[in-house]
Each structure stands twice: as C-alpha cells, then as structure tokens.
Amino acid sequence: MKTVMVTGPGQTAIVEVPRPEIGPADVLVRMRASGICGSDSLYISVGGIPPRQGATPLGHEPAGEIAEVGADVTGLTVGDHVVLNPMAAEDGIIGSGGAQGGLSEYVLIRGAQIGKHLLTVPDHIPFEVAALNEPMAVATHAVNRLEPKPGQKAVVFGAGPIGLGAAIGLKLRGAAHVTVVDVVPNRLAKALKVGADAVIDSSQEDVATRLLELHGEAPRYFGRHGKPATDLYLDAAGATAVIDTILATAKHGARLSIVAVHKKPVSVDFGPLLTSELTIALAMGYPTEIFEVTKDLIEHWEKYALIISDVLPYDQVEKALTLAATPGAADKVVVTIP
Structure with a gap:
C-alpha cells in the first residue's frame, strides 16, 4: 500500500x-x-x-x-x-x-x-x-479548560481552524457572546459564518476598546476599573501581543486558556496582574475530548465544514x-x- x-x-x-x-x-x-x-x-x-x-x-x-x-x-x-x-x-x-x-x-x-x-x-x-474530528477535539479541550458557563462572554484570538472550532464550541456550550479577533479579513468573515457574534480586526481596531463596546464594563475590583466584562479568553494565535492584550484587559475572575504554540518567550509582570485573580490554563491535545466532540461534529457538520x-x-x-x-x-x- x-x-x-x-x-x-x-x-x-x-x-x-x-x-x-x-x-x-x-x-x-x-x-x-x-x-x-x-x-x-x-x-x-x-x-x-x-x-x-x-x-x-x-x-x-x-x-x-x-x-x-x-x-x-x-x-x-x-x-x-x-x-x-x-x-x-x-x-x-x-x-x-x-x-x-x-x-x-x-x-x-x-x-x-x-x-x-x-x-x-x-x-x-x-x-x-x-x-x-481530531483538530476539533483539540479546540474542545481548549474550551473545556475554560470551564465555560452558559451566559458568559468570550473572546477567541486567532481565527484559524482551532480558533474557529473553539468559537463554535463556546456557542454550543451557551456562551452569550463570542468575539473572534484576527488580522486576516477572510478569516474574520468565516468566523461570523460559523456563528461568532462579532469580530475584531486587531490591525485596525483597539481590542480593549472594542471589547468594552461589545461586552460592557466589568465592576470595579481592588482598583481594577475600565475593564471589559469579558469572562473567557482563549488564545489560539500564539502571538506575544495577544497575551499582552489579555493580561492588560482581563477583569477580576476572568479565565484564559492557551492552546496556541508560542515560539517565543512571553514576559509576564505578575504585580499589576495580582488583583485580577486571572486563572490561566494551558491546553494540550485531548485527554478526554477525542470522541466527546464527535457528537457536535455530527449534529453541526455543515457549520464545521466551513x-x-x-x-x-x-x-x-x-x-x-x-x-x-x-x-x-x-x-x-x-x-x-x-
């Protein structure tokens, strides 16, 4: 053969x-x-x-x-x-x-x-x-690491296959609003087709400002104010600028899942980040998700096909x-x- x-x-x-x-x-x-x-x-x-x-x-x-x-x-x-x-x-x-x-x-x-x-x-x-099925299991594991709850607001950085799969997964798990961030116009258009509620071209718009418009402002906490009311962040892009943006905008109690492969070290100043009580979870592979995602893939195959x-x-x-x-x-x- x-x-x-x-x-x-x-x-x-x-x-x-x-x-x-x-x-x-x-x-x-x-x-x-x-x-x-x-x-x-x-x-x-x-x-x-x-x-x-x-x-x-x-x-x-x-x-x-x-x-x-x-x-x-x-x-x-x-x-x-x-x-x-x-x-x-x-x-x-x-x-x-x-x-x-x-x-x-x-x-x-x-x-x-x-x-x-x-x-x-x-x-x-x-x-x-x-x-x-296999790459969508990777995306599903990244979503599961966020421990999403219905009604939450989420943002996905990176509209490649994993990011798009994560956007679909978040909507299927009841996210009230999912925003996808990228710099490639056709990828952003595809994000809307698969069900994202909004997209941001980060080469043209300030992400934090736009998220405030889309998700509203989170309550002040320990001096943290002016932050978007975004509950969940997912990095499927792997760019240092993405992490910098997330750490600067995260509200108190937000969660971050990193599924992207970062090829360069990322510097994090934990001092100003402390009051955010941000939960950071890394996502690798699919410990349990390889066939958990199959049901979603079958039921929504035309959306995944995009x-x-x-x-x-x-x-x-x-x-x-x-x-x-x-x-x-x-x-x-x-x-x-x-």
Whole structure:
C-alpha cells in the first residue's frame, strides 16, 4: 500500500509499504481523508520524529471506513465510517511519531475498542469533515479548560481552524457572546459564518476598546476599573501581543486558556496582574475530548465544514503539504484518499 512519509529534513514522499494484516482482535481501516496540521510542517522541516527520524509516517487527522474486521471484534462491520483516536494506537501516535500515519491507504487498529480507538459516524458526513474530528477535539479541550458557563462572554484570538472550532464550541456550550479577533479579513468573515457574534480586526481596531463596546464594563475590583466584562479568553494565535492584550484587559475572575504554540518567550509582570485573580490554563491535545466532540461534529457538520479551505486528492498530497505550510495560503487543508 501507499503511505506518505518524511524521508529527510524538508523531504516527503509517497512510498510503498506492506499492507497490514489483521489479527482476530483488530480492525483494518481504509483511509478516506486526513487533514494536514501545522505540526506536520514541523515534522517535515526537522526530518521526522525519533526514533523514526527520516521515515516518519504523516497524517494524524484521519477518517475512513472499515475494510476488514477481526473474528473477535463486535459492534463493527465492514463499510462502517469511522474516526480514529491517534493517541490510542498501540504502535505509537498515528502520524506523530507512531508506526502508522493517516495519509496512508490503510491503518491497522490493534485490539480495536469502540470509544477508545475509534467511533462510527453516519455515512452522510463527508469524509473530509469527519477528518476534522481530531483538530476539533483539540479546540474542545481548549474550551473545556475554560470551564465555560452558559451566559458568559468570550473572546477567541486567532481565527484559524482551532480558533474557529473553539468559537463554535463556546456557542454550543451557551456562551452569550463570542468575539473572534484576527488580522486576516477572510478569516474574520468565516468566523461570523460559523456563528461568532462579532469580530475584531486587531490591525485596525483597539481590542480593549472594542471589547468594552461589545461586552460592557466589568465592576470595579481592588482598583481594577475600565475593564471589559469579558469572562473567557482563549488564545489560539500564539502571538506575544495577544497575551499582552489579555493580561492588560482581563477583569477580576476572568479565565484564559492557551492552546496556541508560542515560539517565543512571553514576559509576564505578575504585580499589576495580582488583583485580577486571572486563572490561566494551558491546553494540550485531548485527554478526554477525542470522541466527546464527535457528537457536535455530527449534529453541526455543515457549520464545521466551513472551516475547511482546501480539499485535494491523494495524488496531490505534496501540493497539499506545501499549501498548508505556506503562511496565508490556506486555512484547513484536507487530503482525500480514494
């Protein structure tokens, strides 16, 4: 079968590898779509992930259909459409240092258990949308770290796939008002399409001033005044200026979830921040959310589908990887596999 691998620093190729053979407790999944993540570009740039450096299979946002079912497996049948939990695979994280990648014709799930390794989705959900399950689980974990309550006001910085997924998740959990901040006009337009109540172009508007207009002013607390009544902040942008803005505007008792990867150190002066009693939570992966988000994805798949900017066929996977790695060229790129 074919699989996409990192073959060296800055190099990828479609290579031929043996098709996996299933055991009695296993399921063989024919891959039908896999999204491309920013981390894929990192793996490519450094030449893979040890111990498979130079031979790292790619694709950790997989969706497919069951091709073979082991004799001892129950509850699954050939033809079922499924999403996978890349982190649960016995041979390492799928597409992130494990022995298998979602940008393959087949993936073997050893000791397959429904709700741990995979979950079925209705046939009417397009495979490219089902492939959003993994990144939307990341977004959902970021939202869960905020411990949102119905009626709260929130702001999401960064209108990429994770930020848009977080905006959808916040609205589904009852947020009264969700504002999305970015500097790219088409991303801000997409944020409104997926359900954000308002957007702010931070290259053109002062975020704090605009949030005061949108969310109102929070009550004075220990000398803190003039702060927006924003309850929840979510950083899906990873820019130092975002953190600076949040720390300067946070009202007393606000919560901040950071899901973005910050590539530069961020300096924080905790002195003036003390009276805010701001709760800062970091969000990594999806400890419990990989299949929690599936229900939302199924019920609102047409809204989630708007996050996808480009769908390319498997024979154009090199183009897809380049497109996804080019700043500003695309948002969410998904590769479909025949």
